Amino acid sequence: MVSKNYFDHNLALLAHLRGLLVALGEREQIPDESHAAFVQRLDELIIALPDIPEDRHLGQDMICQVFHRYPQVAHQVPRDLLWFFGGDCLHYMPDEEISIYQQLDERRHEAEAQGQPFDWNQERQLLELPETSSRH
Template sequence: MATSYINHNLTLLAHLRGILIALGEAEQIPDESHALFVERFDELVKALPNIPEERHLGQDMICQVFHRYPQIAHLVPRDLLWFFGGDCLHFMPEEEIAQFQDLEERRFAAEEKGEPFDWGQERQLLSLPEQTAKH
């Protein structure tokens, strides 16, 4: 798996962690339970670059975010749902899944050719026609 793709998702996980920390600081949730959740979240982030196959743990964590913190569900980066897959895909509409499948195919094609692939940039480029049509 390409390092830049993992790094892209690690950046998104760091962003989500910041949201979780802010939620705890706002005292909107029980502190002890939340602190343990953030600790488990940090363990996942730390292990992920070394063991990307352990994504099932990430699936569980992201699904828990939706169930434990529904008030921030709309802030969870969509790329993370795709990255972890499995049960996380239940939170995505079919059209969005199709878009991510297209990105994934482009990524694999680029890797097979030995070409660089910037997931974030390609994701933006893929969404440009939709944005242009909305204006």
């Protein structure tokens, strides 16, 4: 079971990605029907995902398609979404990054099991600091 805060965080990231794609369509020459249909499918995913959170294969497909269809914004796809959807999305993450996300997930599960709050963004920032730096 995915915690509501973690799930909501990723839904917000999907909405952000949607905004990037809409803006891209407005400023670049993209086949309108194809682009509009893709954005519509993303809207459907955002609406349906809360009802079927364990069924992430559609999200995996959509995120992978962003990399293929819109390479000009691939670097702006939130990394958290790659981890959230998993599967083929993980091909776009280096091993070091996957390791960080595995640690994050472990910390999140530990906190949830103990009934403690978990701030995904704060914990991710702590893990991404170089090992030689001080973690205050």
